[in-house]
Amino acid sequence: xxxxxxxxxxxxxxxxxxxxxxxxxxxxxxxxxxxxxxxxxxxxxxxxxxxxxxxxxxxxxxxxxxxxxxxxxxxxxxxxxxxxxxxxxxxxxxxxxxxxxxxxxxxxxxxxxxxxxxxxxxxxxxxxxx
Amino acid sequence: xxxxxxxxxxxxxxxxxxxxxxxxxxxxxxxxxxxxxxxxxxxxxxxxxxxxxxxxxxxxxxxxxxxxxxxxxxxxxxxxxxxxxxxxxxxxxxxxxxxxxxxxxxxxxxxxxxxxxxxxxxxxxxxxxxxxxxxxxxxxxxxxxxxxxxxxxxxxxxxxxxxxxxxxxxxxxxxxxxxxxxxxxxxxxxxxxxxxxxxxxxxxxxxxxxxxxxxxxxxxxxxxxxxxxxxxxxxxxxxxxxxxxxxxxxxxxxxxxxxxxxxxxxxxxxxxxxxxxxxxxxxxxxxxxxxxxxxxxxxxxxxxxxxxxxxxxxxxxxxxxxxxxxxxxxxxxxxxxxxxxxxxxxxxxxxxxxxxxxxxxxxxxxxxxxxxxxxxxxxxxxxxxxxxxxxxxxxxxxxxxxxxxxxxxxx
Numbered sequence: 001x002x003x004x005x006x007x008x009x010x011x012x013x014x015x016x017x018x019x020x021x022x023x024x025x026x027x028x029x030x031x032x033x034x035x036x037x038x039x040x041x042x043x044x045x046x047x048x049x050x051x052x053x054x055x056x057x058x059x060x061x062x063x064x065x066x067x068x069x070x071x072x073x074x075x076x077x078x079x080x081x082x083x084x085x086x087x088x089x090x091x092x093x094x095x096x097x098x099x100x101x102x103x104x105x106x107x108x109x110x111x112x113x114x115x116x117x118x119x120x121x122x123x124x125x126x127x128x129x130x
Numbered sequence: 131x132x133x134x135x136x137x138x139x140x141x142x143x144x145x146x147x148x149x150x151x152x153x154x155x156x157x158x159x160x161x162x163x164x165x166x167x168x169x170x171x172x173x174x175x176x177x178x179x180x181x182x183x184x185x186x187x188x189x190x191x192x193x194x195x196x197x198x199x200x201x202x203x204x205x206x207x208x209x210x211x212x213x214x215x216x217x218x219x220x221x222x223x224x225x226x227x228x229x230x231x232x233x234x235x236x237x238x239x240x241x242x243x244x245x246x247x248x249x250x251x252x253x254x255x256x257x258x259x260x261x262x263x264x265x266x267x268x269x270x271x272x273x274x275x276x277x278x279x280x281x282x283x284x285x286x287x288x289x290x291x292x293x294x295x296x297x298x299x300x301x302x303x304x305x306x307x308x309x310x311x312x313x314x315x316x317x318x319x320x321x322x323x324x325x326x327x328x329x330x331x332x333x334x335x336x337x338x339x340x341x342x343x344x345x346x347x348x349x350x351x352x353x354x355x356x357x358x359x360x361x362x363x364x365x366x367x368x369x370x371x372x373x374x375x376x377x378x379x380x381x382x383x384x385x386x387x388x389x390x391x392x393x394x395x396x397x398x399x400x401x402x403x404x405x406x407x408x409x410x411x412x413x414x415x416x417x418x419x420x421x422x423x424x425x426x427x428x429x430x431x432x433x434x435x436x437x438x439x440x441x442x443x444x445x446x447x448x449x450x451x452x453x454x455x456x457x458x459x460x461x462x463x464x465x466x467x468x469x470x471x472x473x474x475x476x477x478x479x480x481x482x483x484x485x486x487x488x489x490x491x492x493x494x495x496x497x498x499x500x501x502x503x504x505x506x507x508x509x510x511x512x513x514x515x516x517x518x519x520x521x522x523x524x525x526x527x528x529x530x531x532x533x534x535x536x537x538x539x540x541x
Contacts, residue, residue: 037511038479062478063480063481
């Protein structure tokens with residue numbers, strides 16, 4: 001065990017999260033919390049008529065992994081089709097973060113994906129697949 | 131007060147503290163969650179299974195009588211430890227949570243409590259002293275009221291006087307906050323509760339393990355605590371109540387041992403404490419808890435309190451000097467137990483705990499089962515260090531160094 005989870009690219013996303021804030025004309029919004037450590041993430045989406053994600057923002061507060069994951073997720077899904085976004089899973093996020101995580105941090109990593117899926121009408125509030 | 135124990139020798143009694151984690155010495159600062167166990171307790175549980183195991187209160191053979199003597203002997207030790215009037219006032223439970231739920235059910239849900247009645251709690255309670263009363267409210271329409279907490283982490287006692295009415299039936303309060311460390315003046319709280327004819331239930335999960343507790347001096351009516359937080363095995367706890375209060379309560383668990391007679395479709399309960407101990411109890415655990423009480427009694431609870439007070443004062447001084455660190459709770463170690471919760475500016479508590487873990491430091495991060503209290507202070511979570519008989523000032527220095535390392539990562 002080392003400080004691998006706190007590498008520069010992770011901390012950079014934590015300190016300057018991308019696509020952070022509210023979204024005017026959002027077509028869908030969802031929010032959930034990770035009760036283990038109090039992470040609280042809201043995602044706003046604007047889905048175009050052809051089903052692609054036109055824009056995305058996130059709000060809330062969370063630990064480094066939760067915040068950096070949400071930031072990276074928003075970058076990844078812009079312009080993606082809803083079907084494709086619904087297929088985002090743990091390996092997809094692990095590929096983005098590129099750091100080893102403890103089991104307790106995997107839920108933090110997957111919180112934003114879970115909230116994105118809620119906004120797209122999949123999954124159940126309070127049940128984070130990690 | 132007895133002679134001050136050799137604290138280094140005390141620490142050596144705890145085998146787990148010899149291990150390392152991530153190649154670093156283990157620094158266990160999470161005793162408010164659960165304590166480590168001395169070899170004496172581990173051996174007592176082992177010996178019970180090797181030499182005495184039989185179902186208590188039932189077997190007529192010698193082995194069963196020996197097991198029963200050990201089990202009831204633990205009850206006598208605990209009664210003496212908290213100054214109960216009689217061993218019968220000590221009910222064994224799985225822990226503090228089950229003890230409080232036993233009262234919420236037996237006194238509240240199944241008792242003569244109704245919509246006109248009120249229960250007074252406080253904002254600083256652990257969830258286990260909140261949620262059972264929600265059950266009573268939901269099923270009986272009882273009103274719940276809460277004493278607020280001042281910015282310095284003490285109870286807003288002026289609230290308390292306002293909230294107490296002729297309709298107050300119960301005051302449910304912690305003796306020592308598991309987040310703020312605040313030690314509440316139970317004697318005064320119980321006295322005022324009695325003035326309006328209410329009972330006083332005390333959550334003693336963070337006090338009985340750490341300071342002398344005398345239920346007669348406190349003047350409370352019911353008191354709950356956990357064995358696993360006081361060097362005893364997991365799955366053990368105690369509900370103490372004045373005999374007449376326990377007599378008036380209905381049992382939570384129906385089953386063997388708790389009955390006087392059973393017919394098809396009806397039953398009559400046995401006497402306290404058997405009435406509340408339906409089913410085969412945690413016999414080995416209770417015997418181990420008795421040994422934990424022997425261990426603490428030999429140290430002397432005044433000495434335990436003095437040791438933890440010194441550690442707490444040291445922690446408040448050392449952590450208080452660190453820039454960017456906010457401490458919660460009273461800053462006077464005389465007014466608090468060995469629990470220090472803090473926040474590092476700009477760093478989420480989950481990250482604090484993860485980085486401290488790399489240094490071998492075990493601290494808790496989150497809401498510590500006290501979400502209403504975190505809402506009160508408008509923080510999503512905190513990091514908590516808590517101390518016990520085996521901790522040292524050197525470990526607090528390690529914590530301070532760890533906090534500086536956390537700050538460097540986020541600099």
